[in-house]
Amino acid sequence: MIRSLPLLALRTFVEVGQRGSIKSAAQALSVTSGAVSQQIRLLEDRIGLALFTRHRSGLRLTEAGARVHPLLLQAFEQMQVALQTLEVIKARQTLTVSTVATFAASWLVPRLGRFNQRHPDIEVRVEATSAVVDMRRDHVDVALRHGLGDYPGLHVMPLMAPVLVPVASPDWLAKGIELREPEDCLCYPLLHDSDRADWSLWLAAHGVAQDPRAERGTAFEDDFLLIRAAEAGQGLALVPLQYAQEEIAAGRLVQVLDKPWPARFAYYVVTQPQALQRDTVRAFVEWVMEEAQGGVDSGLYPVGERE
Known part of the structure; x- marks a missing residue:
């Protein structure tokens, strides 16, 4: 044999x-x-x-x-x-981008076609996850992370801060609820994200003294769940304007007060220290930073800008 x-x-x-x-x-x-x-x-x-x-x-x-x-x-x-x-x-140039699902769905993916037109030779793979990835182990080229910008050992660039606005269902408001000032919100059920910090920060930014009622109410892990709860008439939600624009335009939600305020947490572009030396990574980072400069009209502000 x-x-x-x-x-x-x-x-x-x-x-x-x-x-x-x-x-x-x-x-x-x-x-x-x-x-x-x-x-x-x-x-x-x-x-x-x-x-x-x-x-x-x-x-x-x-x-x-x-x-x-x-x-x-x-x-x-x-x-x-x-x-x-x-x-x-x-020979094919590929790029893996990791970010949270809400940011991917509401901001990144709708704009990604413009990057593809500018760089048709670069294939982008978007991973939507709430987990903080290990960029080396998970083979991620660029991460668009939501946090305070503290990512040791990585190259971090501020991108944008979501602007928070209070919203509610029009049916819920039709029950005779009156909201003239930010402190009026404390008289009604508040809906939170998982950190339960945004209402306190928003109220403090508008001159309302610290109040334990600002931390009470149902909390949701995902901003889209928070929006759905507000739509269902469960109370007032403080959400990134960008995420709720479609619901506001359709009349499913109402911005109850014209009191926007940039969130405490912001979005950052995160890469490995030497990654920007690669043409594909540099091209994507330059493009996403350009897109962020137009964020004022869409409810997202460059990090550092405050009302």
Whole structure:
């Protein structure tokens, strides 16, 4: 039983079989005629069969050689196709971006077409997750993170801060609820995100003294869940304006007070320290920073700007 055969000898056999000449095969393989003859002898010795017979016009395949030559020729052609596929994959520029689902759905993904038009040669893969990824282990090129910007060992660039506005269902407001000043909100059920900090910060920013009622009420892990609860008439929600614009425009939510305020937490562009030296990463970061500059009209402000 033949357990393995040398790949070079098989390749040499295919070339000689195609050309019927040791000299021509040697030229195709960029080796000497002696090297080709040696590989053919090696292969014939290993399998114990003659693969060629000599004629005045050159070499001809034996019956055994003629039966296996088409199969080996096809195998090497398939290997060539596979190698070309790997070259295409190697040449293709890909970029993995990680961010939270709400930011991806409401801000990043709707704009991503503009990046694709500018850089059609870069394929972007968006991972939407609330987990803080390990950029090296998880092979993430750029993270758009929501937090305070404290990410040790990574390169951090401020991107934007979501503007928070109080909203409620119009049906809920129709029950005779009156909201003229920020402190009036404390008289009604408040809906929170998981940190339960935004209402206190928003009220303090508008001159309302600290009040324990600001931390009471149902909390939700995701901003979209918070918006759905407000739509369902469960109380007042303080949400990023960007996330609620569609509901406000459709009349499913109402901005109850014209008192926006940038959130304590902001969005940051985070990369590994040397990542910006790569063309793909630098191109995406430059583009996303440009997009953020237009955030004032969409309820998102550059980090550092305050009313």
